[in-house]
Amino acid sequence: MDSIESNGTDFIPEANLLRNEKIAEVRHAMQSLPEKFRHPAALFYLSDLAVAEISEVMNISPGTVKSRLYRARKRLEVLLKDIQEYHDGVSGGVRR
Numbered sequence: 001m002d003s004i005e006s007n008g009t010d011f012i013p014e015a016n017l018l019r020n021e022k023i024a025e026v027r028h029a030m031q032s033l034p035e036k037f038r039h040p041a042a043l044f045y046l047s048d049l050a051v052a053e054i055s056e057v058m059n060i061s062p063g064t065v066k067s068r069l070y071r072a073r074k075r076l077e078v079l080l081k082d083i084q085e086y087h088d089g090v091s092g093g094v095r096r
Helices: 012-032 035-046 051-058 062-090
Strands: none
Touching (some): 035 051, 051 062
C-alpha cells in the first residue's frame, strides 16, 4: 500500500476559508451592535485608539467609553456564541 505523504499544506485552503468565515461573522456581529457601542468598539479594536482618545473623539467621559466597550464585548460574546451554536447545529454537532 502506498503511503500518502503530506507536506503540511493540504489543509491551508480549508483553514483560510474557515478563518475568512470567522472574520465575516465578527464583522456582521459588529455591524449589528447599536451605534453607541459599535463606534467606540471600532475605534478601540480596529483603530487602536486609547480610551482617552476615544473620549475626546466622541466627546464623552472615559468612564462612558469603558462602559460602552464592556457592553459591546458582552453583546458580541452573545452574538458570536449564537452563531457558533447555529453552526454546530447545522453541522450535526461536529465542531469545526
